Amino acid sequence: MKLIRFGEAGREEPGVVLEDGRMIDASRQFHDYDEGFFAMGGMESLVAWVEDGCPDGDEIPPIARLGPPVDRPSKIVCIGQNYLDHAKESGNELPAEPPIFLKANSAWSGPFDEVIRPRGSTKLDYEVELAVVIGKTAYLVSEEDALDHVAGYSVFCDYSERAFQKEMGGQWTKGKSHDSFGPMGPWLTPAKDVSDPQGLRLWSKVNGELRQNGWTGDMHRKVPYLISYISRFMSLLPGDVIATGTPGGVGMGMDPPRYLTPGDQVIIGIEGLGEMKQRVVQG
Incomplete structure (x- = not known):
């Protein structure tokens, strides 16, 4: 089911x-x-x-x-630079503490909806991520108890406008939160049906070309740690979503960078959790 x-x-x-x-x-x-x-x-x-x-x-x-398999959550909590290859392609080392940022929940979108390139955008990028959906309130939970607070898992794409994110000052939120920048789906797989959230292949393709090809086991910080860590700073409510980071292969990390343009087709998938497909349109 x-x-x-x-x-x-x-x-x-x-x-x-x-x-x-x-x-x-x-x-x-x-x-x-x-x-x-x-x-x-x-x-x-x-x-x-x-x-x-x-x-x-x-x-x-x-x-x-x-549509997205859960109603619009109270918050979408994202983890930055959680895979070594993505940190390196971004010009960084693995951080000592997990970077946390919030993606506006107005970015919430369906798995096959169009992704909108904002007006003034020149550096639209993609990031395949394992999404963790919280099943019961998590506050100051231990790593040992963390997975007991998970309702299920899904596929998520953290679309990002890199110029807005990195060249316009302030926090990353402005480059992460445009309408359509948070598709999830195509369904939510209950936690009981995922034996190991760290044993899943995840990938992205752009116009049929494989760009990202990683394993959730390569996360620097694993799912139980992330739930416990985030719950130190805020209550995770039922239905909230944690986007756990992306492996290498994003457009920003290529030489030269290869960003998305209108008409591009992006396919995002995770082994056993399904695939999403979006077409880029101009806003």
Whole structure:
């Protein structure tokens, strides 16, 4: 079972993907996959509903638009320079402390929606990342208990405008937060179905060319550490998303740099968690 949300942007309904590939509408039983759903034991209820045969659940047409698999989170917490090869291509060493930045939740987007190159953009870039979705409030949690706070995992792309990020002063947020810069999907895989979040291949392709090809096991700071570390500074709420960093191969790191332009197609994937596909359009 995997969690999906389908329908018009901003009006998505909850659904599931069954093991046989059928997509089933869960909206008669569940309001949405949001903070309340995860906080009130919604995952357990959803599993029970699926095991009972999805009563009152209609099949979703294959042509339905898929939105992000959880409702817009209270925050998207991102980790910078968490893979050695990406730190080196950025001209840095691995940091002594994990850099944390927030991506505006208005960047939230579906897995197959267009990505918008902002007006004035000259350096639009891509970053494939493992997304961790929080299942229950995490504050001052230990590494040993951290994975107990995870609802599931998904594919995330941290789109970035490098000139906004690096050449305009201030924090990285301005280069990370444009509308459409935070697609996630195509579904949420429950944590119980991912035996090892550090054992997954992740990749990106631009116009069919493989650009990134890494393993989550190469993270400098692993998922339990990141959850514990972030929870020192803020409460992670149910439905919040942690983007865990990207491996090498981004456009900024090439010689010369190769940034995205309108018409480019980006495919982002993680082994066992699915693929997303976006086309770049001019804003």
